[in-house]
Amino acid sequence: MRRVAKWVVAVPMAILALATIYPLIFTANVAMKTRREYVLDRFSLTDTLHWDNIAAAWNSVGMARYFANSLLVVGTSVFLLLWLGSMAGFALSRLPFRGSKALFIGCLAALFIPFQVIMVPLSRVMADTGLIDTYPGLVLAYVAQFLPFTVFLMTSYYRSVPREIVDAARIDGNTVYGVYRRIMVPIGRPALLSVGILDALFCWNDVLIALLMMPSADHRTLMVGVTSLRGQYTDNIPTFASGVLIAAVPVLLVYLFLQRQIADGVTAGSTKG
Template identity: 60%
Template sequence: MRRERAARLAIAVPMLLLALATIYPILFGLNVSLKTRKDYVLDRLGATQTINLQNYTDAWVNADMGRYFLNTITVTVVSVLLILLLSSMCGYALSHLSFRGSKVAFLVILAMMMIPFQVIMVPTVKVMNDFGLIDSFPGLIIAYVAQYLPFTVYFMTSYYSGIPKEMTEAARVDGNGLFGVWWRIMVPTGKPALISMGILNALFIWNDILIALLLMQSPEKRTVMVGVSTLRGQYPDNVPTYIAGVMLAVLPIIVIYLVFQRQITAGVTAGATKG
């Protein structure tokens, strides 16, 4: 019993510290965003004595956060749909279809996962500029798909590898072509993994600032994270308003995670088990 309690404490204490380290910045930011400028200058660390929602109004209206949200939602939805479509097809092909070069293709995908964007950002910008895709939503969507597709393909390949080939062979015998097998067998069976990858990729894209900052130059085409970063320049002496903008930007992320945390955990766990 003592060993079991000690083992539980050894796990619980680090997890508790990690949870506090994650939650505290959010609570601190919420506290600062509700302060007036004067209250923040007089007491930066103390709890707010007022609820000043004007900071949120100023951040939303003056920084044009509504436009940034619309831009980000559009880019995120289209990018995630394309990533899921392509990764599901690629995962099916790499896990259940035998063709020349399949192993090489899988190794190339693994290699692409190990290359950070900072290494290829200069060639990426040059290629996008050559094709006239700089400062355009299609260009940004293509960049996001290229950046996050390799990991999703790897995950879906791992997940689909756990599906018996007898299922796909039986579907072929019933008269389904390759597309029919993918649509009727692989997509429904891989739904947990697709949901999990969709949510995770949506969070990655929503949080991105580097790719959007490099490719989107017009102020009206900024994404929400880039727009929030410009708030610091607009309100250099008004930290509460700046933090209010940050809280507006991260609120959808928090809501999505709280609503879909079970789906994320279930999908990742299933993928790891099947892989």
């Protein structure tokens, strides 16, 4: 019976894993083909590796610039998210004030609001303030979109910290900010790492917000740049597949080396507090 139970679990999981991995393998295989090989048989394995497709995708439409834009925007956004989210999480978990519960519930409610609902008013506000097609505008849009998630997880994590630690730090003469900087930030490093990875993946994989906030070609992020390849290389699918592969490699490396931290971040809100 145990063997049957194992097979009942293993077979569906193997099918799910294959369905997840196959698109990546197919994309990598297509990226290594010539246009002629793809037209003749798109599903066959390539005989030789044609790295020229990746070079063409990297150089022809400015993928290097898009990559740098994504690094700048994602790095700044994640820094602000962790800074604001950790301070808000500390305040909501260990500094109760009038309306703190309502504010936390508001953060929870914001998690259920899809971006499409606020897309039009956000674009109008950004246009009125001159932030459309600027890096600060996109960073602010990412912070506004993902801050409730960060605050929720950091609040849940900090609630697990014994109150006696905070009280002892205050007795030793630390100010509120001193407790946050010297006690809560070091204790919260595992949660900050997990949440930071998730926020970085959210921002890196985003297309809709970046496409709305960055209409000009020079300011595009990498994912938006990849979508432009589809229109430019409709008849050259291997080059388009190479662009998709370039955009996917950083995400794959993050999942490969930091999968434990990602899992901890996903479960932090349900296991802490």
